Amino acid sequence: MSKSESRNRTALLPSIRCLPEERDAIRQKATDAGLSLGAFMLRCAMSRKIVPQTDHKLIMELSRLGGLQKHLFTQGKGIGSKEYAEVLQELKKAILRIDQRFD
Structure with a gap:
């Protein structure tokens, strides 16, 4: 303005x-x-x-979780591992929090 x-x-x-x-x-x-x-x-x-x-802390958390997910996947455990599924759920939750803030 x-x-x-x-x-x-x-x-x-x-x-x-x-x-x-x-x-x-x-x-x-x-x-x-x-x-x-x-x-x-x-x-x-x-x-x-x-x-x-966009909340900077939330973006950093998504980045951290994405890195953790990549690490678990590259360690050979892949899609079937419990840890991989848990990280994926946390990523989904974080994305939903961002989406809900701007509805």
């Missing part, structure tokens, strides 16, 4: 009533998107695109 556009925004909207759980979910989505609460709400209301900022 340009500085002139920012300065022209002088109108205020009244407060919005919601449940505490809704407030917390909206705040979390704004944080995940890397936006202030006001900027997030404005973009939602104006049907503007919101590009989420």
Whole structure:
């Protein structure tokens, strides 16, 4: 947003009533998107695109789990091993966590 556009925004909207759980979910989505609460709400209301900022820690965990899975696979145990299946499940869980954060 340009500085002139920012300065022209002088109108205020009244407060919005919601449940505490809704407030917390909206705040979390704004944080995940890397936006202030006001900027997030404005973009939602104006049907503007919101590009989420991916959580760096979650990406690092996926990378670690992928490396562990590759290690187990190359050790010759392959698909049938219990460890390989456990790592695969953890990778799936992590991917689902990322997906659920931005629904």
